[in-house]
Amino acid sequence: xxxxxxxxxxxxxxxxxxxxxxxxxxxxxxxxxxxxxxxxxxxxxxxxxxxxxxxxxxxxxxxxxxxxxxxxxxxxxxxxxxxxxxxx
Amino acid sequence: xxxxxxxxxxxxxxxxxxxxxxxxxxxxxxxxxxxxxxxxxxxxxxxxxxxxxxxxxxxxxxxxxxxxxxxxxxxxxxxxxxxxxxxx
DNA sequence: CCCCATTAGGGTAATTCGGGAA
DNA sequence: GGTGTCCGAATTACCCTAATGG
Numbered sequence: 001x002x003x004x005x006x007x008x009x010x011x012x013x014x015x016x017x018x019x020x021x022x023x024x025x026x027x028x029x030x031x032x033x034x035x036x037x038x039x040x041x042x043x044x045x046x047x048x049x050x051x052x053x054x055x056x057x058x059x060x061x062x063x064x065x066x067x068x069x070x071x072x073x074x075x076x077x078x079x080x081x082x083x084x085x086x087x088x
Numbered sequence: 089x090x091x092x093x094x095x096x097x098x099x100x101x102x103x104x105x106x107x108x109x110x111x112x113x114x115x116x117x118x119x120x121x122x123x124x125x126x127x128x129x130x131x132x133x134x135x136x137x138x139x140x141x142x143x144x145x146x147x148x149x150x151x152x153x154x155x156x157x158x159x160x161x162x163x164x165x166x167x168x169x170x171x172x173x174x175x176x
Numbered sequence: 177c178c179c180c181a182t183t184a185g186g187g188t189a190a191t192t193c194g195g196g197a198a
Numbered sequence: 199g200g201t202g203t204c205c206g207a208a209t210t211a212c213c214c215t216a217a218t219g220g
Contacts, residue, residue: 098191099190109192110193112193113192113194128192128193129177129192129193129194130191130192130193131192131193
């Protein structure tokens, strides 16, 4: 099923994370986030991947104690998946 | 669905509370406030949650319960949003 | 074809992180 | 128990100009 592979621009991702578009570009350059390059060299990011990152991206299954239930995280799409997470 | 709240940087939250950014970081580490991490490891806080904390609406019960929990809710994480405990 | 907003790239300053000690 | 400050290191933000996208 479609994971919602809508492509987002660096500016969109930057607004979601409250960071500078340049920072998003740096993440892609560092391989922290999957990126698709246009023939011209510009980057595009997958909406599903960005969303997973925002939510805490976890492959951890965790339920809420209050509020509403939340379905499991979406399967990775075409990216290398959980390439790297947590490296400081 | 979307809370539609902006994300604040530790410095912003620190200025709101008149405390050190380091203190805000400790609150997040202690799970007293929800936090979203950037792929780089930096923290972002929800404007709505910070506002609620400033108003004092975050916790309606902070009486003596250090030894016997009553029903004060098991320390939700992000509050209105999906729970996600940061950890890396 | 031209127009305008956004993005890429490099470089430098400011902020944040993490742990430890006051 | 909680907060403010120190340190080194990493990450992020803003400066610029040129190219890409629509």
